[in-house]
Amino acid sequence: MRSHTQKIRNQIDAGNMGRLADEVLKAAVANHGFWGDEWSELFDTLRNLPVEERRRLAHALIERFRSLGTEPETRQKVLTLLGIVARDLPDDFFLPTERLAELETLGARHSYWHATRLDLLAEAELATGRRLAPSVVAVFRRTALVAYRSEHLVELVKKLTTPVLNVGEAWADHAMEQLTGSDDDPWQALLLHALTATASKPSAKWDKQAQALIDSIGADRVRETALSWLALVGRPRTIPLERQTYEPDINNAYDPYNANALRGLAWLLSLLPPHPDTARALGALVETSLKKVAGMGPRNPKVANAGVIALSRVDSEAALAELARLATRVTYKNTAKLLDVALEARATALGLSREEIEELAVPAYGLTEVGRALHRLGDVTALIEVHGTKSVLGWRNAAGKEVKSVPAAVKRDHADELKELKAAAKDIDKMLSAQAERLDRQFLARRTWAYDAWRERYIDHPLVGTLARRLLWTVDGRPVGFADGELRTLTDDPVTTGSEVELWHPVGREPAEIVAWRDWLERHEITQPFKQAHREVYLLTDAERATGTYSNRFAAHVLRQHQFNSLAAIRGWRNKLRLCVDDSAPPATRELPQWGLRAEYWIEGDGEEYGEDTTESGSYLRLRTDQVRFYPIDAPENSAHCYGGEYSMWLRDGQDPVEPLPLTGIPPLALSEVLRDVDLFVGVASVGNDPTWQDGGPGGRFQEYWSGYSFGELNQSAETRRALLDRLIPRLAIADRCTLEGRFLHVKGERHTYKIHLGSGNILMTPNDQYLCIVPKSATTPQTGYLPYEGDRTLAVILSKAMMLAKDTEITDPTILSQL
Amino acid sequence: MGMVTFVDETTSGDRGAGWGLEIAEERLALRELIRRRVFQEVAEFNARTPEVFQGLVQPNDTERVLNGYALRTPRRIDPEAQTELALKAFAGNGFLVLVGDRQFTDLDEEIELKLGTEVTFLKLVALVGG
Numbered sequence: 020m021r022s023h024t025q026k027i028r029n030q031i032d033a034g035n036m037g038r039l040a041d042e043v044l045k046a047a048v049a050n051h052g053f054w055g056d057e058w059s060e061l062f063d064t065l066r067n068l069p070v071e072e073r074r075r076l077a078h079a080l081i082e083r084f085r086s087l088g089t090e091p092e093t094r095q096k097v098l099t100l101l102g103i104v105a106r107d108l109p110d111d112f113f114l115p116t117e118r119l120a121e122l123e124t125l126g127a128r129h130s131y132w133h134a135t136r137l138d139l140l141a142e143a144e145l146a147t148g149r150r151l152a153p154s155v156v157a158v159f160r161r162t163a164l165v166a167y168r169s170e171h172l173v174e175l176v177k178k179l180t181t182p183v184l185n186v187g188e189a190w191a192d193h194a195m196e197q198l199t200g201s202d203d204d205p206w207q208a209l210l211l212h213a214l215t216a217t218a219s220k221p222s223a224k225w226d227k228q229a230q231a232l233i234d235s236i237g238a239d240r241v242r243e244t245a246l247s248w249l250a251l252v253g254r255p256r257t258i259p260l261e262r263q264t265y266e267p268d269i270n271n272a273y274d275p276y277n278a279n280a281l282r283g284l285a286w287l288l289s290l291l292p293p294h295p296d297t298a299r300a301l302g303a304l305v306e307t308s309l310k311k312v313a314g315m316g317p318r319n320p321k322v323a324n325a326g327v328i329a330l331s332r333v334d335s336e337a338a339l340a341e342l343a344r345l346a347t348r349v350t351y352k353n354t355a356k357l358l359d360v361a362l363e364a365r366a367t368a369l370g371l372s373r374e375e376i377e378e379l380a381v382p383a384y385g386l387t388e389v390g391r392a393l394h395r396l397g398d399v400t401a402l403i404e405v406h407g408t409k410s411v412l413g414w415r416n417a418a419g420k421e422v423k424s425v426p427a428a429v430k431r432d433h434a435d436e437l438k439e440l441k442a443a444a445k446d447i448d449k450m451l452s453a454q455a456e457r458l459d460r461q462f463l464a465r466r467t468w469a470y471d472a473w474r475e476r477y478i479d480h481p482l483v484g485t486l487a488r489r490l491l492w493t494v495d496g497r498p499v500g501f502a503d504g505e506l507r508t509l510t511d512d513p514v515t516t517g518s519e520v521e522l523w524h525p526v527g528r529e530p531a532e533i534v535a536w537r538d539w540l541e542r543h544e545i546t547q548p549f550k551q552a553h554r555e556v557y558l559l560t561d562a563e564r565a566t567g568t569y570s571n572r573f574a575a576h577v578l579r580q581h582q583f584n585s586l587a588a589i590r591g592w593r594n595k596l597r598l599c600v601d602d603s604a605p606p607a608t609r610e611l612p613q614w615g616l617r618a619e620y621w622i623e624g625d626g627e628e629y630g631e632d633t634t635e636s637g638s639y640l641r642l643r644t645d646q647v648r649f650y651p652i653d654a655p656e657n658s659a660h661c662y663g664g665e666y667s668m669w670l671r672d673g674q675d676p677v678e679p680l681p682l683t684g685i686p687p688l689a690l691s692e693v694l695r696d697v698d699l700f701v702g703v704a705s706v707g708n709d710p711t712w713q714d715g716g717p718g719g720r721f722q723e724y725w726s727g728y729s730f731g732e733l734n735q736s737a738e739t740r741r742a743l744l745d746r747l748i749p750r751l752a753i754a755d756r757c758t759l760e761g762r763f764l765h766v767k768g769e770r771h772t773y774k775i776h777l778g779s780g781n782i783l784m785t786p787n788d789q790y791l792c793i794v795p796k797s798a799t800t801p802q803t804g805y806l807p808y809e810g811d812r813t814l815a816v817i818l819s820k821a822m823m824l825a826k827d828t829e830i831t832d833p834t835i836l837s838q839l
Numbered sequence: 840m841g842m843v844t845f846v847d848e849t850t851s852g853d854r855g856a857g858w859g860l861e862i863a864e865e866r867l868a869l870r871e872l873i874r875r876r877v878f879q880e881v882a883e884f885n886a887r888t889p890e891v892f893q894g895l896v897q898p899n900d901t902e903r904v905l906n907g908y909a910l911r912t913p914r915r916i917d918p919e920a921q922t923e924l925a926l927k928a929f930a931g932n933g934f935l936v937l938v939g940d941r942q943f944t945d946l947d948e949e950i951e952l953k954l955g956t957e958v959t960f961l962k963l964v965a966l967v968g969g
Contacts, residue, residue: 561968747961750941751935794967819963822932834968 023049024057031376036072040079047096054099062103068485069291070107077105081114095121095135100538102139105145113378115762118144126154127261129269133166138175147180153779154258157185160276163802177764183210185276187258190251197244203236206244213283214276220328221286229287229831238291245284249300252281253307253318267314267634273322281308289328293335300444301326301333302341309351314636323354329682331361332344336382339365340450343380344522347453350588372375374466378476378483381454384443389488393698394440396433401440403447405485408548410447410456412440447482454483455548460591461522461694465613470494470517478506491523498536502543509535525554530787553788557694559682560792561834568679569646572792573697576644577625578704581634583607583642590696594809597642597661599622599633603656605665609696616680617652618693620700623663631717641706646784647697648679649690702779741777749817755826764817768827770839773820782824792839793820845876862952869936870946872958873929874922881918888913895960896925896933935961944967 023046030039043065051057068076084097098118118140131137141151141159151159156179183198184191195457198207214224233241248328252273260269273477285304287298300412308323317323327345331340342365346358359373366376377574386392395498396712398417403410412428416420429437465685468477477487478501488501494517505513509532512580526535526828536552545615547553563570580597587594587607606619626632633639650657659666668676682690706721742766756767763783772785782791794814823830829837843862860879867875874896881896891949894900897930898916926946928934936943936957938950 583882683954750937750940750942791969793966796967815962815964816966818935819932819966822935822963823966832966832968835966836968836969 020179021057027061028064031068033053035073036075040076042085043078043100044083044093044096046101048093052092052095052132054134054136055774058136065100066106067103068104073104074081074108077108080104084114084117094672095137095140095170098143099139101722102143104625106143112325115147117295122151122155125158126152128158128263129260129266129272130158130165133162133169133172136171136522138169138171150181153181153182153186157187157274157276158183160185161274164275183207184214184280185274187256187260188252188274188277189254189257189278191274191280192257193251194248205232206593208232209236209241210280211517213287215279216279216283216286216325219324225286226290230290233287233290242288242291242294245288245298245380246296249284249304250283252304253310265314267636268312271310271312271318272315273308273319275319278319278322281319281322283323284330285322285329285450289330289332293333293338295335295337296442298330298333298335298337298341299446301330301338302345305330305345305354305675306348309349309354313634317351317354320351320353323349323351324357327354328360331357331364336380337727339376339380340382340618343377344450344453346377347457350585353803374464374721377457379481381450381476381480382446384450385440385479386447389479389481389484392481394436396429399429401429401675402441403450405447405482407546408448408451408486410444411445412745438500450482455486456589458486458522462524463611463613463689466522468520470520473520489545489547490551493521493523495519498532500539500543500545502539502545509539511766522801523551523690525552525556525787526691528787530789536785553699555677555695555783556787556789557691557698558687558789558838559690561684562792565834566682568681569648570682570694572694573620573647573701574645576701577706577721578622578642578644578700579706580624580639580642583622583700583704586700590699592620592696596638597622598637599629599639600661601622601626603658605656610652611693612652614686614689615652616685616689616704618689619650619657620697621648621659621666623659624661626717626719626720629663638787644701647694649682649685649693650677650679650752707779734838740817743814744777744817751822753822756825757821764821766821766824770827773824773827775817775820775824777817778813780813782820789838791835793823794833795819840872843952844955845960864952866951867903867941868946869948869950870926872950873925873946874935876960877922877925880917881916881921885915888915892916894921896898896921896928899928929968931965933961933965 025572026042027046030036034533054062064077065073067693080097080100082092094117098114098121098454100543101114101118111672121137122140122144125131138159141155144151159172159179160176163169163176166172182195186192186194186195192204194210198204198210200588212225212228212232218225221229256270262269273793281304285301288301291297305323305326308319308326309317312318314770325341330342330345342358342361346355346362349355349358362376362380363373366373371374371379379484384393386403386405392403394401394403400414400415400419402415404413405411414424414426416422416426425437442474477483480487491498491500492506493499494506494514496519497508497514497517499514501507501509502511507513523536533552540547540552560572584594584596590609592607592609595604595607597604608620610616611618622642622644624632625643626639629637632641655668655670655674657666657668670676687688706716707724741759745759748754748759748764751757753766758765760774762777764777766775773791774783774785774788776782783789783794786789827839830839843860845860860875862875877895884892884894890909890913892901892910894908897908898910898921900912901910929936929946939956943950
């Protein structure tokens, strides 16, 4: 560049404009669209040339432009240079048609690299007194927000005052339809004020101005109008953008300029008198803004956070309920933290614990008894009932007869109440699934409740009660369920008082008791909201006692990374998406603060072919799994290189390394629940589930893994296996001990009956579904007398296990015996 | 005197192409049936000594490859030693033997070999506790 600069300066000094045009263009071609700092100085020099020289230079540039043909890059560069030298010259010096065409092309983009200085084209266009097209304005605004150190862009964008918002998003287009276009339009003032919401929290000054705007329009009108806008957030863009190579999925992202207005609107809503619709809309905004977009991650955490801030500023039951609901749903760390803080603050203000506030925050949504509510609308009765995790809205006409559809009289005379009822039914559905998830996580929370408070918040709570009454609890150590209007023991004796209540868990219970409760639930026709009596129990195996500080039970699987990542988040694990780059990452971890433990699942990226083993943005498609370990919760973090390799502890300020904890010392409940999570990850995210991988995936590398593994619902390969077994078993000596039932081959032994899963070959033992760990001998030890496997190895494993377990009194292997 | 068909059934539902073996006796103990099979496949191997041995059980000092066992050094295989290995494998649930539609589990049990009897060898996997 330096030599170019010198040559350009020489020509300027010589006053030779033709040669100068050549040199400038040469230098411009050499800069690959990066007009760096040296150019700023050159631009100034060129700008300050006398008018006559600039006119000649402009002519020379245009001449060369015509002869250069129409390479887009060269066009852009000439147009940029003309923008510098010909700003105050008549319009025809600018190649106005070409420039307009260039800008129009730009209008289909999300943003551009600021160093290409396309702002000069816009400045030149504005200098003629014309306006930029709305879509072009939008590109410059977006670029100014994402660009790095670009004062010139900031200057330009200040001049672009119309339209108020960027066009191209459904909600923004709809909002701008409201504007009258006059300067004293209060809605315009409101949107402009919303656009100034660039901080993480509103200042007192911002609030004050917002309040004044609200007062000028009227709180109810502001709410109704703003909510109608928010309802359109996340809709497909009205003007699709052209996605460039390596660009994230911009058509599903928020426009970053309009996103600021969304934040402002969220804050603004929190200044209005509380209303259930507001809480609902803010909750929806948080969830919509955290939807993931390819190549980007969560759409717009800033907007999501603004929604949480807004909810936390509204003092209403509905807002608190939304916060509590979101706390069970949101997995994005930053927003989850904000929710945590908001709930903590609310709890502190009321003198309650964080768990209690979450319990108290669950609204009844108009339900008057557990899972039921009647509403009179004129002489029609609406009935809301909860069935499982869904609410059903039913109707009875004046004669008391049930009718299927909404009666016409209701639509005519009670439109508002009808809308509210339908919204409440939707709220109930959302809250039920959130509460079921929260209860499922209570196993590890070690909660005990005082009996009376528990009755109020769980068993007799109109909404939570529908779930709590289908679960098992212990009252003062006695297991109880809820049937025929009472808490009852296994022998159906009512339990009406008590002092301490806990959630029942099968770990440490006698198998006989577990089975008895399963029968009890069946007898009372109770379907549990999640597995409790049938919960899989994972006990320590001898192999794990032998390895001591880690479990290899779920090692050597191949998982789909993105699916694993979202599952892990849902189950309360922290995991960092691994990229195929020179970086390191901690293992997937779950912190168990109530136990002072941290569970780790060690993983590494698989493969190294970009595009084959990774997504477009370079994150691994697949992970390989390794050990499960436990550490004290405050132990320094482990990390390993993303490509794989040893995990090691990152020690700061002379910290000593902390050893993993012996598995024998981990409380059985914590161990069981952690391993259950890991089993779920493997069971769901394993590439073994993908029937299209029959060829072994990329390069056939996973052939053996794939064929040796499938889980969950029986896929085609397992169905085939089933058919084969159906044909084979009658011919076997152990035929009378085997039955095929559903997804399992049941084998009756002397000690237990064993259920061998037809997908994975894993074994559960009756009566309590305890996992029995038997694995094929590793291929590294020589196996005299065994054929290499062609065909379905899993079937061989299943058959081999069946043969062994049918004669379980003859087993000699101590590592198996100890588990029976 | 009869022709007995040996089929190696894999668990993918494929059945190897059966191959015939002439058996002079009408009844034979299972132990002997296995021995005859092993002798036959070893004899065929030794006649050609290819690099890969495809047989019921893995000979010593060989490596498993996709379609059999590769010999580390080209050599002849000893049928007696190979039979020992096969019987040991059978005792340890290395493979099942089905004659017609019935599984035989006792090495000393006499099997009736009618004309066209089909003998199926089904291979299993070694297991350990985990």
